[in-house]
Structures are given as structure tokens and as C-alpha cells.
Amino acid sequence: MFAQLRLTQFKAWKDTGSVALKPVTMLLGTNSSGKSTLIQSLLLLKQTVQSPDRTVHLNLGGDEVNDLFNFGSFEDVLHQAAEQPRQFSIGFDFDGETAGRIKSGKFDCTYGQTSSGSVAIQTLDLRTESRRFRAIRRDKGAFSIMVDEESMPRLKGRNYAPERSVALSADAIAELNQDGPVLEDLSLAIRRELESIIYLGPLRRKPERDYPWNKTKPGDVGIDGRSAIDALLASALLKGEEQSYVVNGVSRWLAKMKVADKLEVRQQGRSSRYELIIHRDGVACNLRDVGIGVSQVLPVLVVAYFAPPGSTIILEEPEIHLHPLAQAVLAELFVTISHERKVQFIVETHSEHLFRRMQTLIARQEVSAEQVAMYFVERDGKAAKLRVLALDEYGRVKNWPDGFFGDALGETREQARLMFERQQAAKS
Numbered sequence: 001m002f003a004q005l006r007l008t009q010f011k012a013w014k015d016t017g018s019v020a021l022k023p024v025t026m027l028l029g030t031n032s033s034g035k036s037t038l039i040q041s042l043l044l045l046k047q048t049v050q051s052p053d054r055t056v057h058l059n060l061g062g063d064e065v066n067d068l069f070n071f072g073s074f075e076d077v078l079h080q081a082a083e084q085p086r087q088f089s090i091g092f093d094f095d096g097e098t099a100g101r102i103k104s105g106k107f108d109c110t111y112g113q114t115s116s117g118s119v120a121i122q123t124l125d126l127r128t129e130s131r132r133f134r135a136i137r138r139d140k141g142a143f144s145i146m147v148d149e150e151s152m153p154r155l156k157g158r159n160y161a162p163e164r165s166v167a168l169s170a171d172a173i174a175e176l177n178q179d180g181p182v183l184e185d186l187s188l189a190i191r192r193e194l195e196s197i198i199y200l201g202p203l204r205r206k207p208e209r210d211y212p213w214n215k216t217k218p219g220d221v222g223i224d225g226r227s228a229i230d231a232l233l234a235s236a237l238l239k240g241e242e243q244s245y246v247v248n249g250v251s252r253w254l255a256k257m258k259v260a261d262k263l264e265v266r267q268q269g270r271s272s273r274y275e276l277i278i279h280r281d282g283v284a285c286n287l288r289d290v291g292i293g294v295s296q297v298l299p300v301l302v303v304a305y306f307a308p309p310g311s312t313i314i315l316e317e318p319e320i321h322l323h324p325l326a327q328a329v330l331a332e333l334f335v336t337i338s339h340e341r342k343v344q345f346i347v348e349t350h351s352e353h354l355f356r357r358m359q360t361l362i363a364r365q366e367v368s369a370e371q372v373a374m375y376f377v378e379r380d381g382k383a384a385k386l387r388v389l390a391l392d393e394y395g396r397v398k399n400w401p402d403g404f405f406g407d408a409l410g411e412t413r414e415q416a417r418l419m420f421e422r423q424q425a426a427k428s
Contacts, residue, residue, distance in 0.1 A: 001021075001094065003021055003092075003093040004093035005038065005042070006092065009079040009088040011078075012034035013079065014079055014384075019038070022370070022372055023344055024358075026375070027377060028349060028350070029376050029378055033377040037384065038377075039346065042092070043199055044090070045194050047066075049190075052066075056163075057120050058121075068223060074111075085122075088110070088111055089109060090107075091125075092107050093105070093107075094190070096310055101185050102128055102186050105129075105186055105190065109121060109123070110123045112137075120137065122137045124165070126166070127186075128186055132149070133145070135172075143155075144156050144160075145176070154176060167191070168183060196308070196311045198221070198303055198314070200303055200313070200314070200316070201224060202317035208229075208287075213272060215237070217230070217234040217238065221302055221306060225298070228302040229276065232250065232263070232265060235247045237265065246302060246306055247265065249304070253301050253304075253329070254294070257329045259293060259323075260278045263276065264279060264284070278290045293321040293326065304343075305337070305341070311344070313346070315345065315347045317350065319354055327351045327353040331354050331358040331360075331361060335372075355374070358372060360395060362391060363393075369391045369392070375387065378401065
């Protein structure tokens with residue numbers, strides 16, 4: 001699980017400071033304020049560690065098939081008002097069972113631009129609770145490798161350059177002797193943590209009337225939920241201990257949201273094509289024939305049950321096209337699934353209903369304020385500004401931002417004032 005995130009001079013952020021990430025983390029705020037940038041920093045590292053080119057320092061994207069985002073160039077990523085040196089940094093702490101032999105650690109990397117315009121690591125700092133490894137860029141692409149707090153480099157040379165932001169070369173590992181395996185385990189733990197990220201974006205696929213299935217289980221649901229249906233079909237049709245586990249979980253939450261009673265997978269004759277049938281109030285309808293909100297929330301519910309334990313699920317606007325009650329129930333989904341399946345949720349949302357239900361869950365003591373982090377992101381000139389929403393044990397916000405969710409109380413006062421004025425005018 002990711003425990004902290006740090007960005008400096010990265011896109012909208014001059015300096016985030018240390019951002020605590022909890023089992024459920026919610027990012028709220030105005031449009032184009034910098035919420036998505038917090039998410040994108042982790043996705044940038046994820047697509048870097050998955051790059052087929054191990055020598056790449058940072059994969060800014062461009063491969064429409066394999067990359068999550070195309071970040072453009074170094075200048076597009078660097079904060080517009082960046083100070084000297086013209087560098088940006090990404091850092092995080094992690095703590096979780098996905099890390100293998102290394103249970104917790106820190107990653108910090110600073111990136112600059114070479115004379116040819118490419119992105120290159122300037123400093124890479126990898127730590128466990130007791131060990132520290134640094135790679136520091138020198139002239140002409142050479143690197144010095146430092147271990148712990150030693151004042152002199154262990155290694156120097158161009159063949160010790162970092163790979164995919166999280167690892168050192170095989171030469172460096174070999175020449176570090178007994179420290180090499182420790183560094184290798186740490187790099188593997190960081191890579192696993194990044195690979196465990198599952199991202200679902202705000203734009204999801206429209207439903208089809210029927211779907212083919214090749215009798216396999218997908219690796220993930222895709223950033224637009226394209227493989228969510230395959231995951232449902234695999235759950236319903238593959239034999240094994242987890243048969244119908246995802247389907248039953250999805251049905252349960254659709255019922256709680258009051259958008260359906262249950263979900264059914266139905267084969268079309270003896271073909272390899274299947275329908276998704278939505279049951280509600282005794283009526284069975286094809287997924288294509290019900291409201292768009294059902295098809296848009298399906299990938300959210302599927303990923304909650306499909307993601308392996310230990311995953312970090314990043315969601316943008318999970319509430320899209322849902323009515324207020326269903327939006328509120330999403331808060332219960334995140335809290336319940338995070339606890340039951342040991343997954344982490346990082347959610348970017350504009351939903352007041354989701355936020356309000358999370359406050360209620362805290363007041364009910366169904367989740368503690370320590371298990372949930374809430375942030376409000378706003379602009380301060382050219383830079384994004386992060387406000388930690390301080391909640392008490394009753395879910396009340398102690399530092400409510402101006403215009404957080406509009407001005408509901410102000411609207412009520414204005415309506416009352418206008419009603420009074422019109423009533424007085426009618427009497428005169």
C-alpha cells in the first residue's frame with residue numbers, strides 16, 4: 001500500500017509536501033486544480049516500470065497500446081513556474097504485503113533534461129527501514145553509487161545508470177557484492193508496488209447488446225473498463241473456487257444502490273456470445289436497454305472484486321451518471337472492500353453525496369478518520385494547493401473551504417429572502 005506521496009515542480013504542483021495516503025483516500029476540488037496530476041504521477045512510474053526498454057529513465061508515453069498516458073515532453077511535465085534547477089521529482093513511501101521480503105521502503109527520484117532534450121535521472125534515492133542506496137548523475141551520463149551514509153561512492157561510471165527509475169544495472173548489482181541482493185529486493189518491491197496499481201479512468205465504454213468470450217480471464221479491466229465484461233464472464237463461467245464471486249459481489253452492490261436487483265450472465269443459444277441481464281422489480285432487461293449509469297458503474301464494482309488483494313485501485317469520477325443515492329453508496333463500497341479484500345482506493349471525485357456518506361460512516365464509527373484521508377485541491381496562482389480536510393470523530397470538517405460544494409446554505413437563504421420579498425409585495 002502507498003503510504004506517502006511527494007511531488008515537486010511536477011505539472012501543477014510546485015511542492016505538495018508529504019501527502020498521506022490511507023486505505024481510502026479521496027481527492028476533491030475544482031476543475032483543472034491538480035487533482036488528476038497527483039494520480040498521474042504514480043501512473044507515470046507504473047508505465048515506466050512496465051516499459052520494454054529497461055534503460056529508459058522515465059517513460060513519458062506515446063505508445064497508444066501499452067502506455068496509460070502520453071505526458072508529452074519534459075517541458076510539459078515541468079511546473080510552469082519552475083525554479084532553478086529545472087528539475088521535477090516524484091517520491092513515495094510504501095508499506096504492504098505485496099512487497100515480498102521488503103515490507104516497507106521509500107522511493108525518491110529527481111529528473112532533469114539532457115542537452116538532447118530527453119529526460120534523465122539526476123538523483124535516485126531508494127531506502128528500506130535500515131538501508132539506503134543512491135545513484136547520483138555526474139558528467140556525460142556517468143553515475144556515482146552511494147550506500148547508506150558513506151561519504152565516498154562505492155561505484156562510478158556510465159555502466160551504473162539506473163534502469164526504469166527503480167533499479168540499477170546488473171553491473172552495479174554484481175559489484176555491490178553482499179549489498180547487491182538487498183538493493184535488488186528493494187527494487188523488486190518498488191516495482192511490484194507500482195505494478196499493483198489498477199487504474200480506471202472517467203471515460204468508460206458504452207454497453208453492447210452481447211459480448212463474445214474466449215474462455216479466458218483478463219489481466220485487468222483496462223483504463224476505460226473495456227475488459228470488465230470479460231471479468232464478469234470469467235467469474236460466471238469458469239469453474240473453480242471463485243466461480244461467480246465477482247458476479248455476486250457486483251449484484252450485491254447494484255442492489256444496495258437501488259439500480260438493480262441482480263446481474264445475470266446469459267448465453268445466446270449455443271454460441272460463444274453472452275448477454276448481461278439486469279433484473280429489477282421482476283423485469284429482466286438487456287444491459288443495453290437500461291440507464292447508462294448501470295453500465296458506467298459496472299467497471300467500478302468489477303474492479304473492486306477483481307483486483308488482487310494488496311492492489312491500489314485508482315478511480316477518477318466513479319460516480320459518473322449515477323443518481324445521488326448510488327453515489328453515496330460508493331463510499332460504503334470503498335470502506336467495505338478496502339477492509340475485506342485488503343485493497344487501497346485513491347478516488348478523485350466531484351460528488352458531494354459520496355463525500356457526505358463518508359462523513360456519516362465516520363460518525364457511525366464504521367470507519368475511523370485514521371483510515372480515510374480527504375484532500376481539497378485548489379489553485380493558488382499558477383500552482384496547485386493542497387488542503388488536508390481535518391475531520392473529527394463525527395465526520396465534521398473543521399476547516400471547511402470556501403465554495404467547497406457550492407453554497408447550499410446561501411442558496412436557501414436567498415430563496416427565503418426572495419419568498420419574503422414577494423409575499424410582502426403581494427400584500428401591499
